[in-house]
Amino acid sequence: MAENEFEPKIIAFLCNWCTYTGADLAGTSRIQYPPNIRVIRLMCSGALDPVYVSKALLDGADGVLIGGCHPGDCHYQTGNYKARRRVAILKSILKQLGFDEERVWLRWISASEGRLFADTVTQMVAALKEKGPNPLKGAWGI
Amino acid sequence: MAEGRSTPHMIRTLIRTDGNPREAINGILRRLLEEGIVDALMVPQRVASGDNVVQTLVRDPARLDGMDPLAPVMPVTAARLVSNITMTGVKERIAVVMRSCEIRALVELVKLQQAKADNLLIVGIDCLGTYEVTDYADLSRQGVDTVAELLAHAAAGDPHPHDGKSFRAACQMCERFVPTAGDLRIGLFGASPDEFLQLEATEALAEKLGLKPEPIPAERERVIAVLTQERIAARDRIFAEFRQRVKNISGLQAYLSTCIRCHNCMVNCPICYCKECIFRTPIFDHESEKYQQWAARKGAIHLPTDTLLFHITRLNHMVTSCVGCGMCDSACPSNLPIAVMFRAIGQEVQALFDYEPGRSLDDPVPVATFREDELEGV
Numbered sequence: 001m002a003e004n005e006f007e008p009k010i011i012a013f014l015c016n017w018c019t020y021t022g023a024d025l026a027g028t029s030r031i032q033y034p035p036n037i038r039v040i041r042l043m044c045s046g047a048l049d050p051v052y053v054s055k056a057l058l059d060g061a062d063g064v065l066i067g068g069c070h071p072g073d074c075h076y077q078t079g080n081y082k083a084r085r086r087v088a089i090l091k092s093i094l095k096q097l098g099f100d101e102e103r104v105w106l107r108w109i110s111a112s113e114g115r116l117f118a119d120t121v122t123q124m125v126a127a128l129k130e131k132g133p134n135p136l137k138g139a140w141g142i
Numbered sequence: 143m144a145e146g147r148s149t150p151h152m153i154r155t156l157i158r159t160d161g162n163p164r165e166a167i168n169g170i171l172r173r174l175l176e177e178g179i180v181d182a183l184m185v186p187q188r189v190a191s192g193d194n195v196v197q198t199l200v201r202d203p204a205r206l207d208g209m210d211p212l213a214p215v216m217p218v219t220a221a222r223l224v225s226n227i228t229m230t231g232v233k234e235r236i237a238v239v240m241r242s243c244e245i246r247a248l249v250e251l252v253k254l255q256q257a258k259a260d261n262l263l264i265v266g267i268d269c270l271g272t273y274e275v276t277d278y279a280d281l282s283r284q285g286v287d288t289v290a291e292l293l294a295h296a297a298a299g300d301p302h303p304h305d306g307k308s309f310r311a312a313c314q315m316c317e318r319f320v321p322t323a324g325d326l327r328i329g330l331f332g333a334s335p336d337e338f339l340q341l342e343a344t345e346a347l348a349e350k351l352g353l354k355p356e357p358i359p360a361e362r363e364r365v366i367a368v369l370t371q372e373r374i375a376a377r378d379r380i381f382a383e384f385r386q387r388v389k390n391i392s393g394l395q396a397y398l399s400t401c402i403r404c405h406n407c408m409v410n411c412p413i414c415y416c417k418e419c420i421f422r423t424p425i426f427d428h429e430s431e432k433y434q435q436w437a438a439r440k441g442a443i444h445l446p447t448d449t450l451l452f453h454i455t456r457l458n459h460m461v462t463s464c465v466g467c468g469m470c471d472s473a474c475p476s477n478l479p480i481a482v483m484f485r486a487i488g489q490e491v492q493a494l495f496d497y498e499p500g501r502s503l504d505d506p507v508p509v510a511t512f513r514e515d516e517l518e519g520v
Contacts, residue, residue, distance in 0.1 A: 098390030
């Protein structure tokens with residue numbers, strides 16, 4: 001890792017049943033991925049209030065990753081579909097307010113997809129490095 | 143609105159007013175109560191001092207002397223009040239007299255399970271515009287007959303405010319001033335209310351009131367279409383200005399620079415129904431040391447913190463159901479144009495789901511439903 005290279009900070013909200021377990025599998029399988037994520041475990045992606053995503057971004061997180069079960073596989077039947085609507089609403093609002101909504105990723109990663117989890121984080125880190133730091137990082141009064 | 147689930151067949155007719163449209167409307171409302179068509183009537187009445195109008199819940203027809211359903215003022219949205227008087231269930235049949243925006247908000251609240259419409263008979267009246275409460279009080283104290291002023295221009299579809307005053311900002315960009323839901327709709331646009339009122343009523347109600355179908359003049363639709371286009375043009379100009387001002391987060395900061403974080407916009411929003419708003423929970427009672435950490439990280443922070451977060455979160459929580467009543471504007475001590483923000487941003491968010499708040503009880507609210515095959519790219 002080159003010195004002074006921008007290292008994005010990603011807040012990850014992962015559902016307990018699929019993506020969090022997938023992340024666990026990536027770890028136990030010793031799959032390498034960049035250490036840029038800070039994971040918060042939720043019982044379901046549908047339990048994520050957009051306030052927490054907004055808070056992370058307004059406070060300067062470079063990206064937010066929301067991970068849930070694949071459509072049709074939600075442990076609670078439909079939580080991920082509801083999460084998808086909330087994320088769509090959030091991204092529309094962020095975009096209209098001139099904030100780069102592509103800093104928010106919603107991805108479906110199952111408990112068996114440790115490789116996909118590692119690849120997703122790798123891709124997200126690369127995409128955020130491309131974008132550069134969240135412009136709100138040093139902003140006060142928000 | 144028992145039959146309101148699917149669109150009921152409506153009877154159209156005219157009622158002669160003999161130069162006194164107010165008495166004609168009051169007469170119909172009084173009949174609903176006197177003839178036992180309903181057990182109670184919720185209707186705006188003048189307060190004793192004469193400078194304000196409040197919704198009243200009336201069981202005794204003798205207590206209807208101050209009826210003023212056309213008064214151009216909306217101190218509280220009636221949708222909230224209907225929620226109060228129906229939410230835990232009532233046996234009584236209640237007629238409620240509401241504006242178009244109030245009916246739309248009520249439709250949202252019913253779908254959000256915050257009100258019950260089963261025992262309601264909704265009476266909607268064409269809205270000629272509303273003043274801020276303080277302006278209405280001011281005009282009333284000066285002896286201005288605000289209702290007569292507006293009725294004089296209803297036929298031409300050009301209701302405009304008293305010289306030197308303006309309508310509430312939300313009304314100036316309101317394109318849905320004619321109620322499209324309700325069991326009884328009283329039309330004022332397109333024909334002189336001094337001659338007759340243009341009524342639409344459900345078949346059942348028309349029968350009880352002895353109303354015989356009569357054609358409504360075609361002028362009504364034309365006048366409504368013209369005014370709608372004018373309002374849409376005004377709305378789009380205002381939306382464009384908003385989008386110009388709020389092009390980025392610092393634009394939003396500037397837009398909300400005088401916000402004093404009183405939460406009045408949330409308290410007065412008919413859609414913000416949460417008994418315990420997240421912003422009033424311990425989630426935002428941060429540990430004192432946290433503020434030091436934030437200040438250390440950013441160099442400095444504004445206090446109170448999270449002003450933008452409050453507004454952005456409220457957008458996330460309720461913008462899909464925002465009916466544009468503008469109660470947030472009216473409640474803001476800093477006169478912030480909150481309603482514009484919600485309506486402009488809501489326009490795009492609602493379009494994602496082809497959703498029009500208040501349109502129908504049959505369309506579920508977007509945040510309470512989903513389709514399996516949608517939003518693939520999110």
